[in-house]
Amino acid sequence: MPINLTETTAGTRETRLGSITGYNGDLQDLVHQSRCGSLQDRERCFSQSSTCLSGCALGQVSGIRDVAVINHAPSGCTAMAPGVDVLNSQLAAKIGVANNTVFVGTDMNEQDTVFGATGSLKEIIRETYRRYHPQAIFIGTSCVTGIIGEDVDSIVAELEAELPVPIAAVHCEGFKSRIWASGFDAADHAVMTSIVKPPQQKKPVLNFKNFFESARVEITELFANFGVKTQFLYQNSTVEELAHISESLATVCICGTLGTYLGNALEEQYGVPYVRTINPLGVTGFETWLREIGRVIHKQAEVEAYLAKERAIYLxxxxxxxxxxxxxxxxxxxxxxxxxxxxxxxxxxxxxxxxxxxxxxxxxxxxxxxxxxxxxxxxxxxxxxxxxxxxxxxxxxxxxxxxxxxxxxxxxxxxxxxxxxxxxxxxxxxxxxxxxxxxxxxxxxxxxxxxxxxxxxxxxxxxxxxxxxxxxxxxxxxxxxxxxxxxx
Ligand code: SF4
Known part of the structure; x- marks a missing residue:
């Protein structure tokens, strides 16, 4: 099903991808049921607590440098903010840049839940811009905003005309999906609809979606062998860099679960090929992945030469x-x-x-x-x-x-x-x-x-x-x- 960027939300994985959280069987049966369409989610008799998708959604966009994330939610939902802030600071320091992203919450209370809080949300967005001058503003939604029908999209539309930076709602109401990876898609949807611009010119750049970019140096050196730069997403990226990811040669991702929405959206919307192979883990994964990238960027001979040299060392x-x-x-x-x-x-x-x-x-x-x-x-x-x-x-x-x-x-x-x-x-x-x-x-x-x-x-x-x-x-x-x- 094509990705619809005219909507304000990405939709959940359950509805888009038939994703499930309950199954017990084996490899052959899972694939068979997936292909013939008979796979059904199974409920549990008992369930321990799990994770909210807002952590994935807001964690992703907060990795972008110098933006503001405003979580329109009760204070407990924003408990992730200190951890996110420490992580972002450390990962920015590691590559020698500053990340001035701020993560705030609107601290919704009982009165807000009964009467709504769009008025205070507007004031918080204005005040956040006045204090921090972020390059973009992301508004997270929560179970409470979803249940009371808070019209965050209208606030975004209104303030887009008033403030000189992109503003997007990140629809990550906790109850809407059991699958926390739906939060990755909510973040990608917000970035695609508010920041990414149509391409002006092709550039020798590979979009590289990952989590915490611990191999940033090695991957940068690897693709420098083929004359290609890497644009890591989203950690430590800037709003200006994200605006141009539609101009890249291709998109790759360290994890298919993380990359499916952005990779497919860039391909469908702007023709940026999304490399869909097994991932570069292990020998077969690495070779399959690099060969496919080589094919897409027309560097097959260089890739084969690189693989032959490295195989001799490591195999x-x-x-x-x-x-x-x-x-x-x-x-x-x-x-x-x-x-x-x-x-x-x-x-x-x-x-x-x-x-x-x-x-x-x-x-x-x-x-x-x-x-x-x-x-x-x-x-x-x-x-x-x-x-x-x-x-x-x-x-x-x-x-x-x-x-x-x-x-x-x-x-x-x-x-x-x-x-x-x-x-x-x-x-x-x-x-x-x-x-x-x-x-x-x-x-x-x-x-x-x-x-x-x-x-x-x-x-x-x-x-x-x-x-x-x-x-x-x-x-x-x-x-x-x-x-x-x-x-x-
Ligand atoms: S959005 Fe809902 S599920 Fe997520 S942290 Fe807040 S209350 Fe919990």
């Missing part, structure tokens, strides 16, 4: 570590992009994935196709394996870990890793999005896994001293029974 080393990892059994719990990407890498390193848990699942991306990482896995996985979709439901993960007793648990979210460690399972926290990037990242990752296996004292000691709340009865429950049967 023998990767093969050597692989011998020590072969046969290990692993459970994974990550966002859907990384669950399927990292499953491929673990298999590449000789490990067996016995269970993959994805925090949500997108039946398709915005180009109407199933995610490339899943397509790759279903064709190339040496064996079918169990899969579940659970929005960080730790109680399910611990049941799975207890049942399978894997050699390792891999997660990108610390909240699940710590519970696995308390259970005595060696765990690898794949926090950095670039931890397995390219040949060098794959080698370092393989060594990190080996280190974790060779020294198990942390989880052994912790597990011996911690009493978990789960009973034997709980561990004996079959994981599939946590979900209700779908209503057809």
């Amino acid at each position: 023998p080393q990767i093969e050597a570590v692989k011998k020590e990892l072969t046969g290990l059994r692993a459970v994974i719990g990550m966002g859907p992009g990384y669950t399927f990407e990292v499953s491929r890498v673990l298999q590449e390193l000789g490990m067996e994935v016995v269970w993959g848990a994805a925090w949500h699942y997108d039946r398709k991306y915005d180009n109407d196709q199933t995610p490339p990482a899943l397509n790759y896995l279903v064709k190339n996985s040496p064996a079918n394996f169990k899969l579940s979709v659970a929005d960080q439901q730790n109680f399910e993960i611990l049941n799975i870990l207890n049942h399978y007793q894997p050699d390792l648990y891999f997660s990108r979210h610390p909240g699940t890793t710590v519970w696995a460690i308390k259970q005595g399972i060696p765990s690898v926290y794949v926090a950095d999005e670039y931890m397995i990037f390219g040949y060098k990242g794959t080698l370092n990752f393989a060594y990190a896994v080996l280190d974790k296996l060779k020294n198990r004292s942390f989880e052994t000691n912790l597990a011996a001293r911690v009493k978990l709340p789960y009973t034997k009865w709980w561990y004996q429950q079959a994981n599939a029974t946590f979900l209700k049967e779908p209503t057809r």
Whole structure:
């Protein structure tokens, strides 16, 4: 379905992409159901709390330098602001720039909830502009504004005519989607509709969407080999740079879950090709990804020369570590992009994935196709394996870990890793999005896994001293029974 930039909201992943948070089955079945259209979300009998999409939405736009984010919400919804501010300052300092972005909340109270607060919102927007002179203003919405029908879009339209900077609503009402990644799309929609301008001229630039750009230097050097500059999004980007991303040669993203909306929107609206391959994690991922970029930017020969040189350095080393990892059994719990990407890498390193848990699942991306990482896995996985979709439901993960007793648990979210460690399972926290990037990242990752296996004292000691709340009865429950049967 085409992306509609004439609307003020992106729509949720549930409605656009058929995304779900409840599933229990296996790889072959998930792909089969996705393709034939029979996949249904399944409710839980019991659910732990999860994450609000506004964190993803407002976290993304606040990474842009020198903007104002105004969260039109009760104060609790803006509790993320100090963390976001520290993160942005540190990531800006790391590359030697200043980020003067401000993150404020309108502190809605009971009276605002009954009578509305559009009047005070207008004054807060004006005052924020007067004090900080931001280059753009993003207005976040919340459960409260959504429930009382606060007309934020009209306020934006009114003040756009009054203030000399772009203003956009970021529609991230917490209750509208169970899938926090819908917040990425809300941020992209706001950027596309308020900041990005039609192209004037093509430039030798690659749009590079990522989270925290820890490999900014390496990636900049990598593409300099091909005469191409990189525009990182959104962390540390400027409003002026974003205005011109429609002029780039292509858009790539470190994670398909993160990139689908912006990549497809730029392609549909301005003809900027969106590179849709498996991601650059592991050897196969890196080579497939770089070759496709090379094709799109017409640098195939240069890419092949680069790969040949790097392969000679790293592949023998990767093969050597692989011998020590072969046969290990692993459970994974990550966002859907990384669950399927990292499953491929673990298999590449000789490990067996016995269970993959994805925090949500997108039946398709915005180009109407199933995610490339899943397509790759279903064709190339040496064996079918169990899969579940659970929005960080730790109680399910611990049941799975207890049942399978894997050699390792891999997660990108610390909240699940710590519970696995308390259970005595060696765990690898794949926090950095670039931890397995390219040949060098794959080698370092393989060594990190080996280190974790060779020294198990942390989880052994912790597990011996911690009493978990789960009973034997709980561990004996079959994981599939946590979900209700779908209503057809
Ligand atoms: S928007 Fe809703 S779900 Fe999100 S933090 Fe606020 S109250 Fe909670």
